[in-house]
Amino acid sequence: MEFIERLRQLSAKVKNLGPSIKTGEATKNAFIMPFISQVLGYDVFDPNEVVPEFVCDIGTKKGEKIDYAIMKDGDISILIECKKIGEPLNTNNASQLFRYFHATNARIAILTNGQFFGFYTDLDAPNKMDEKPFLEMDMLRVDETIVAELSKITKNQFDINSIINAAEEMKYVSQIKAVIRGQFQSPGDDYIRLMVSKVYEGKFTEKIRDQFTDLTKKALTQFVNDQLNERLKSAIVEPEPPSISVDIIEAEKGAIETTQEELEAFQIVRAIVREAIDVKRVTYRDNQSYFGIFVDDNNRKPICRMHLNRNQKYIGIFDENKAEARILIETLDDIFKHSSNLQKTALLYVDANK
Numbered sequence: 001m002e003f004i005e006r007l008r009q010l011s012a013k014v015k016n017l018g019p020s021i022k023t024g025e026a027t028k029n030a031f032i033m034p035f036i037s038q039v040l041g042y043d044v045f046d047p048n049e050v051v052p053e054f055v056c057d058i059g060t061k062k063g064e065k066i067d068y069a070i071m072k073d074g075d076i077s078i079l080i081e082c083k084k085i086g087e088p089l090n091t092n093n094a095s096q097l098f099r100y101f102h103a104t105n106a107r108i109a110i111l112t113n114g115q116f117f118g119f120y121t122d123l124d125a126p127n128k129m130d131e132k133p134f135l136e137m138d139m140l141r142v143d144e145t146i147v148a149e150l151s152k153i154t155k156n157q158f159d160i161n162s163i164i165n166a167a168e169e170m171k172y173v174s175q176i177k178a179v180i181r182g183q184f185q186s187p188g189d190d191y192i193r194l195m196v197s198k199v200y201e202g203k204f205t206e207k208i209r210d211q212f213t214d215l216t217k218k219a220l221t222q223f224v225n226d227q228l229n230e231r232l233k234s235a236i237v238e239p240e241p242p243s244i245s246v247d248i249i250e251a252e253k254g255a256i257e258t259t260q261e262e263l264e265a266f267q268i269v270r271a272i273v274r275e276a277i278d279v280k281r282v283t284y285r286d287n288q289s290y291f292g293i294f295v296d297d298n299n300r301k302p303i304c305r306m307h308l309n310r311n312q313k314y315i316g317i318f319d320e321n322k323a324e325a326r327i328l329i330e331t332l333d334d335i336f337k338h339s340s341n342l343q344k345t346a347l348l349y350v351d352a353n354k
Contacts, residue, residue, distance in 0.1 A: 003151050027082060051071065054332055066096055115138060118133035130171075285296040313329050
């Protein structure tokens with residue numbers, strides 16, 4: 001099973017069982033141990049790989065324990081401190097993790113409550129755990145953009161140099177994104193002053209500040225919407241004429257009418273997979289039983305099938321073995337829910353020889 005699928009399975013478990021978990025030990029058993037074993041690939045029952053309740057006496061601190069220490073070649077590579085699901089995660093309640101990080105050879109520390117995971121290293125000062133994580137993850141909203149970096153700490157791919165090299169960029173990119181998100185929600189005075197200085201020649205007064213606070217929020221929202229619309233237009237406006245092939249046997253049964261709904265579905269799929277493959281290669285074929293979307297007009301390179309001419313609508317998603325799984329959809333907008341799988345299927349055909 002692929003790494004992302006293992007993450008999704010655990011995500012579903014956290015969503016289903018999270019409300020019923022009442023203790024820290026239950027959190028470990030239900031979520032943390034499966035994360036270590038199923039997602040990261042370490043054997044939680046092998047003390048040469050995973051040491052629970054790891055003890056490391058530090059100065060006058062005797063007998064304190066960290067929840068898990070993950071070993072590699074006899075050395076500690078990852079420290080994990082766990083809280084009960086629902087408890088806030090911050091450096092104020094992670095004092096043991098800070099001390100153990102300093103006293104061991106570990107370069108990676110994880111602070112988690114089963115739903116939220118914070119991944120730390122020592123970018124700011126050698127052998128001293130940073131106060132801010134370089135990577136954060138919410139198991140209820142798995143961000144697939146972080147999957148490649150997260151996979152580097154799995155047992156089979158563990159590469160500390162690669163992790164550290166990427167950590168600094170991830171840390172600051174995530175912090176910048178947080179600042180941008182904050183400006184969208186509530187633009188600060190400094191940001192408003194900057195915007196005013198670029199477009200207004202008058203004096204910056206309290207009235208102007210209030211006026212431009214609203215204008216800036218509107219402009220930011222419209223900017224994002226414009227970018228999304230342009231992205232869709234680039235895939236939809238003036239597309240290369242698709243190659244339309246009608247199966248002769250189906251044609252003999254009666255005329256096939258390609259509906260506007262099917263064409264809209266085709267454009268949505270093109271917009272989704274354009275990140276994975278040149279949209280000029282994406283074509284469709286219509287027949288009486290389904291509306292197929294392919295690469296290179298080749299029925300051996302299916303991206304998906306749309307089953308729309310019936311009371312219940314379905315999208316047919318293909319796996320790497322080209323087996324179709326039909327999934328119920330209510331509207332065409334539901335196609336976007338399957339963007340990841342559609343892009344993944346399209347990537348199979350990036351090499352034209354496949």
